[in-house]
Amino acid sequence: MALLEVKNLTVEFGSEDKPFRAVDSVSYSVDRGEVLGIVGESGSGKSVSSLAVMGLIDFPGRVTADALTFDGQDLLGMPAKRRREITGKDIAMIFQDPMSALNPCFTVEAQIMEALKVHEGGTKKQRRERTLELLNQVGIPDPKSRMTAYPHQLSGGMSQRIVIAMAIACKPRLLIADEPTTALDVTIQAQIIDLLLKLQEDSDMGLILITHDLALVSEAANRIQVMYAGQLFESGPADSIFAAPRHPYTQALLEALPERSEGHDRLRTIPGVVPGQYDRPTGCLLAPRCRYANESCITARPEVRDFNGRDVRCFYPLNDQGQPTGLTADMATGENV
Amino acid sequence: MLGFLFRRLGDIIPTFFGVTLLVFFLIRLIPGDPILMMAGERGVDAARYAELQAQYGFDQPIIVQYFDYLMGVFQGDLGKSFVTKKPVIEEFLTLFPATVELSIMGILFAVILGVPLGVLAAIHRGKWIDHLTMSVSLTGYSMPIFWWALLLIMFFSTTLGWTPVSGRLSVLYYIQPTTGFMLIDTLISDEKGAFISALRHMILPTVALGTIPMAVIARMTRSSMLEVLGEEYIRVARAKGLAPIRVIMVHALRNALIPVITVIGLQVGVLLAGAILTETIFSWPGIGKWIIEAMNRRDYPTIQGGILMIAFLVMGVNLIVDLLYGIVNPRIRHKR
Numbered sequence: 281m282a283l284l285e286v287k288n289l290t291v292e293f294g295s296e297d298k299p300f301r302a303v304d305s306v307s308y309s310v311d312r313g314e315v316l317g318i319v320g321e322s323g324s325g326k327s328v329s330s331l332a333v334m335g336l337i338d339f340p341g342r343v344t345a346d347a348l349t350f351d352g353q354d355l356l357g358m359p360a361k362r363r364r365e366i367t368g369k370d371i372a373m374i375f376q377d378p379m380s381a382l383n384p385c386f387t388v389e390a391q392i393m394e395a396l397k398v399h400e401g402g403t404k405k406q407r408r409e410r411t412l413e414l415l416n417q418v419g420i421p422d423p424k425s426r427m428t429a430y431p432h433q434l435s436g437g438m439s440q441r442i443v444i445a446m447a448i449a450c451k452p453r454l455l456i457a458d459e460p461t462t463a464l465d466v467t468i469q470a471q472i473i474d475l476l477l478k479l480q481e482d483s484d485m486g487l488i489l490i491t492h493d494l495a496l497v498s499e500a501a502n503r504i505q506v507m508y509a510g511q512l513f514e515s516g517p518a519d520s521i522f523a524a525p526r527h528p529y530t531q532a533l534l535e536a537l538p539e540r541s542e543g544h545d546r547l548r549t550i551p552g553v554v555p556g557q558y559d560r561p562t563g564c565l566l567a568p569r570c571r572y573a574n575e576s577c578i579t580a581r582p583e584v585r586d587f588n589g590r591d592v593r594c595f596y597p598l599n600d601q602g603q604p605t606g607l608t609a610d611m612a613t614g615e616n617v
Numbered sequence: 618m619l620g621f622l623f624r625r626l627g628d629i630i631p632t633f634f635g636v637t638l639l640v641f642f643l644i645r646l647i648p649g650d651p652i653l654m655m656a657g658e659r660g661v662d663a664a665r666y667a668e669l670q671a672q673y674g675f676d677q678p679i680i681v682q683y684f685d686y687l688m689g690v691f692q693g694d695l696g697k698s699f700v701t702k703k704p705v706i707e708e709f710l711t712l713f714p715a716t717v718e719l720s721i722m723g724i725l726f727a728v729i730l731g732v733p734l735g736v737l738a739a740i741h742r743g744k745w746i747d748h749l750t751m752s753v754s755l756t757g758y759s760m761p762i763f764w765w766a767l768l769l770i771m772f773f774s775t776t777l778g779w780t781p782v783s784g785r786l787s788v789l790y791y792i793q794p795t796t797g798f799m800l801i802d803t804l805i806s807d808e809k810g811a812f813i814s815a816l817r818h819m820i821l822p823t824v825a826l827g828t829i830p831m832a833v834i835a836r837m838t839r840s841s842m843l844e845v846l847g848e849e850y851i852r853v854a855r856a857k858g859l860a861p862i863r864v865i866m867v868h869a870l871r872n873a874l875i876p877v878i879t880v881i882g883l884q885v886g887v888l889l890a891g892a893i894l895t896e897t898i899f900s901w902p903g904i905g906k907w908i909i910e911a912m913n914r915r916d917y918p919t920i921q922g923g924i925l926m927i928a929f930l931v932m933g934v935n936l937i938v939d940l941l942y943g944i945v946n947p948r949i950r951h952k953r
Contacts, residue, residue, distance in 0.1 A: 336855055367855075368856055368857040375856075381850055383850040383853075384850070432947070447856075
């Protein structure tokens with residue numbers, strides 16, 4: 281059984297009768313020692329789905345799922361107190377902007393020791409020793425003197441290391457990293473990712489790496505989940521997705537990578553933006569931006585289906601040559617919208 | 618830290634000159650001659666009038682009078698009251714504890730009630746509890762003190778008879794002032810029931826005086842709290858699996874209080890201004906009532922001295938608030 285099992289997770293905001301689905305029936309699972317990469321543009325529901333896993337979606341947000349289990353325990357059904365015992369201990373999360381993730385009023389030491397106190401107890405001395413050990417583990421130079429530092433005295437990279445130390449303090453079995461490097465310098469980014477992967481390997485954690493950096497997941501993740509406008513568009517093993525994307529959106533994302541634009545005058549882009557609450561297409565959510573979209577894409581919404589061992593949400597998944605399949609002859613000839 | 622303290626103390630000097638200048642000239646703009654006031658209805662003949670003028674120095678040019686006054690102040694001499702002939706500073710010190718006691722109670726009332734109300738409103742944002750607290754605080758803020766105080770007296774003292782109408786202590790008791798603070802003096806005295814009496818006298822003036830600061834603090838706490846609750850570190854704190862109460866009381870409130878403390882400091886000035894009205898209405902023997910009476914009699918030295926002392930007090934409180942600010946907010950502490 282997988283460590284984290286998510287089945288048809290839906291997160292809705294707004295009124296009951298006209299809700300906005302930030303996350304729409306997303307399913308995935310993460311196992312011990314596995315790295316799952318979740319990719320997608322801004323607004324694709326990556327963060328919201330992981331906040332739902334953490335139990336951090338507040339009213340008026342509504343979280344529903346056919347199954348949301350951690351190590352066999354139903355997260356949605358359990359009382360709030362029991363859930364908090366899991367959150368922060370067994371499942372931990374790292375957030376995007378380390379500079380705002382630390383409370384400006386408390387020292388580094390106090391913030392790390394707090395999680396330890398809540399979940400593991402022990403004496404203050406033990407907690408302090410463990411904190412020092414953690415700071416060493418995340419590669420903070422001169423950790424003793426950093427213990428009593430306040431967040432405003434730390435650089436971004438340093439803060440992110442502290443945030444990571446805070447997250448792994450109670451030896452979580454699943455770590456969710458929500459764009460952990462977006463706010464950092466390029467040179468620091470690689471260091472932080474290396475650190476995360478090393479920690480993941482050493483302790484056999486499950487790791488969910490949320491990012492919009494495809495190059496990053498290609499190196500780090502075992503499996504990849506492509507999300508768009510709250511929906512799962514494609515999922516499968518990382519290397520095979522990179523070798524042969526099945527969904528037109530994945531294909532377009534890959535083509536937008538600078539290294540794949542060699543020989544072109546310009547970087548290739550995907551025109552338009554992710555639809556928001558008020559401009560949802562009636563058919564496939566990608567239809568207005570998809571180069572292969574036709575009449576049926578505009579009128580009907582595709583379901584996720586199995587295609588060559590990959591989950592794909594598309595009427596015309598791509599073949600190995602990157603051409604849409606299943607188009608009837610007349611549709612393939614120039615009825616593209 | 619020390620440098621900061623000296624800089625702030627340096628700021629007090631120009632403020633001091635400003636206050637003396639304003640007070641000295643403004644009260645002389647009020648119509649009414651202090652000598653004629655003292656003479657009363659029978660009046661005074663021209664020769665005696667001139668004699669008195671010379672005695673009080675009113676025959677000098679006003680600039681000279683001002684510098685004479687300043688020189689006195691520098692030597693710690695605030696002059697003597699025209700009415701009681703006692704040194705102003707002496708009278709001030711006798712009455713001051715009553716005002717301080719009332720002000721402390723007022724600010725305590727405001728903080729103890731205002732901060733939790735603001736927090737409550739913030740965490741129940743948009744629900745009835747939020748609307749209720751905010752409309753109550755807006756009403757409190759808009760209420761003129763004198764009217765509010767009269768309403769309180771009419772309802773609680775006259776109609777219900779729960780509290781005394783005025784004064785600091787029932788006439789049944791006699792307390793020798795040791796600290797000047799009635800609550801403390803009655804507590805350490807042997808008179809049974811005196812403390813309860815002092816406490817009951819305290820209630821209405823405290824409420825009347827503390828209402829406006831309470832309303833301001835509640836609104837400030839609410840908006841500051843709302844801002845902090847939207848911060849990322851609050852989400853991080855929740856992601857640690859902390860209980861909601863700990864997230865709110867430790868992680869959010871500590872940050873939310875930073876601007877609130879500034880407001881509390883500013884409210885002390887409002888409080889002292891309010892004390893003048895409150896003391897007059899409740900016959901509270903403090904400096905507020907004392908200054909009002911001095912104004913009616915054109916008792917220049919008393920008014921000047923009283924206002925100067927209040928100005929110093931407000932400056933002192935603001936200095937304390939600034940120092941406190943550094944303790945609460947580590948970002949400021951380390952900048953020095």
